[in-house]
Amino acid sequence: MSGKVNFLELHNGRKMPIIGLGTWEVQILSKDEVDDKELVNAIDAALEIGYRHIDTAYLYCTEKAIGKVLKKWTSSGKIKREDLFITTKLPSWAMKPEKVEKYLKESLAALQLSYVDLYLLHHAVGLVEIDGDNVEAYHKYPTPDVTTDHVSVWKAMEAQVDAGRALSIGLSNFNARQVKRIVNSARIKPANLQVEAQLYCQQKELAAFCKALDITVCAFGPIGSPALSTTGANVPNLSPLADPVVSEIAKKYNRTPAQILLRHLIQHGIAVIPKSSNPKRLKENFQVLDFELKEDDIDRLDALDKGGKGRIFTENVMKGYVGHPENPFVDRY
Ligand SMILES: NC(=O)c1ccc[n+]([C@@H]2O[C@H](COP(=O)([O-])OP(=O)(O)OC[C@H]3O[C@@H](n4cnc5c(N)ncnc54)[C@H](OP(=O)(O)O)[C@@H]3O)[C@@H](O)[C@H]2O)c1
Structure with a gap:
């Protein structure tokens, strides 16, 4: 993949910028905790730098802040809606066909948009919806819904494309078998699969599987989600940013470790959505399209893959996975 590729082309001809902004704040555990000002400043700074792809989710509680900034930029004419690529996700407690439209409409209202570029099923694992703060319930007492039926939910996702509320639809945290089941029954194929990749x-096998089906892949946690370990979550002690091979390659190219990690994924044709609230790091993460890693350095980075054992987002972090019939991690990929 050449140094100049800025987009991934989706199967429907639409283009996803290969670098986007992640907006998950690991500290937010309930709807009441959103620090609007910090988020608004970060999104504002990101748009100034040139980010046009923003990743959010109902679960993150960041849609409202994103909506505020997008409204400001679009209504002043500083940016055109069609130049943006906005992704959001159906929460796992809404994995029922009759809930898809309601939740997407809520996301659109928060984002102050009439459509999103990409709407994803956030998890293959469904949870029970409660009468109260489902964000808090997700984090503190998730209750698995073992009746999750992907095929019927997908039909409701397709209806959102028909209604013009989503230009493309896709999946997140699904394994190859689950992706295939959807593809086999779909009228509108998933355009993208978002999974942890670092x-x-x-995710070499999963990415190859998706490529064969013309489904693009987007990496979450592309620099290893370092903030996750600061929350007290029981996560493996893995730090891609601190890997000595990455540091050595970073020195050689006069780049930072984060840039090497992002560039490595991009050269494998995977989109990346690093999160930062820091203007300096936002800029650093965006500057990954003007250099290219050489084949032997790619090989050295490829060799550090631990497969499923290298997951940072294990079942300890992914809510309701353990024992759920749709736990994607039971398959190798
Ligand atoms: N689909 C899913 O289930 C799922 C799961 C997780 C995440 N996501 C999405 O993927 C996005 C990215 O994943 P993530 O936020 O977990 O992890 P990440 O992007 O790998 O890491 C973000 C963390 O790294 C720090 N950071 C950012 N740039 C850095 C740099 N250049 N050098 C050193 N540290 C840096 C950030 O802190 P500062 O803000 O202080 O810079 C933040 O704490 C999320 O924000 C979200 O949009 C999706």
Whole structure:
């Protein structure tokens, strides 16, 4: 993949910028905790730098802040809606056909948009919806819904494309078998699969599987989600940013470790959505399209893959996975 590729082309001809902005704040555990000002500043700074792809989710509680900034930029004419690529996701407690439209409409209202570019099923694992703060319930007492039926939910996702509320639809945290089941029954094929992909969990087999089906892949946690370990969550002690091979390659190219990690994924044709609230790091993460890693350095980075054992987002972090019939991690990929 050449140094100049800025987009991934989706099967429907639409284009996803290969670098986007992640907006998950690991500290937010309930709807009441959103620090609007910090988020608004970060999104504002990102748009100034040139980011046009923003990743959010109902679960993150960041849609409202994103909506505020997008409204400001579009209504002043500083940016055109069609130049943006906005992704959001159906929460796992809404994995029922009759809930899809309601939740997408809520996301659109928060984002102050009439459509999203990509709407994803956030998890293959469904949870029970409660009468109260489902964000808090998700984090503190998730209740698995073992009746999750992907095929019927997907039909409701297709209806959102028909209604013009989503230009493309896709999946997140699904394994190959689950993706195939949807593809086999779909009228509108998934355009993208968003999964954890980073140095130690490179998702080579899953990415090859998706490529054969003309489904693009987007990496979450592309630099290893370092903030996750600061929350007290029981996560493996893996730090791609601190890997000595990455540091050595970073020195050689006069780049930072984060840039090497992002560039490595991009050269494998995977889109990346690093999160930062820091203007300096936002800029650093965006500057990954003007250089290219040489084949032997790619090989050295490829060799650090640990497959499923390199996952940072294990079942300890992914709510309701353990024992659920749709736990994607029971398959190798
Ligand atoms: N589909 C899913 O289930 C799922 C799961 C997780 C995440 N996501 C999406 O993927 C996005 C990215 O994943 P993530 O946020 O977990 O992890 P990440 O992007 O790998 O890492 C973000 C963390 O790294 C820090 N950071 C950012 N740039 C850095 C740099 N250049 N050098 C050193 N540290 C840096 C950030 O802190 P500062 O803000 O202080 O810079 C933040 O704590 C999320 O924000 C979200 O949009 C999706």
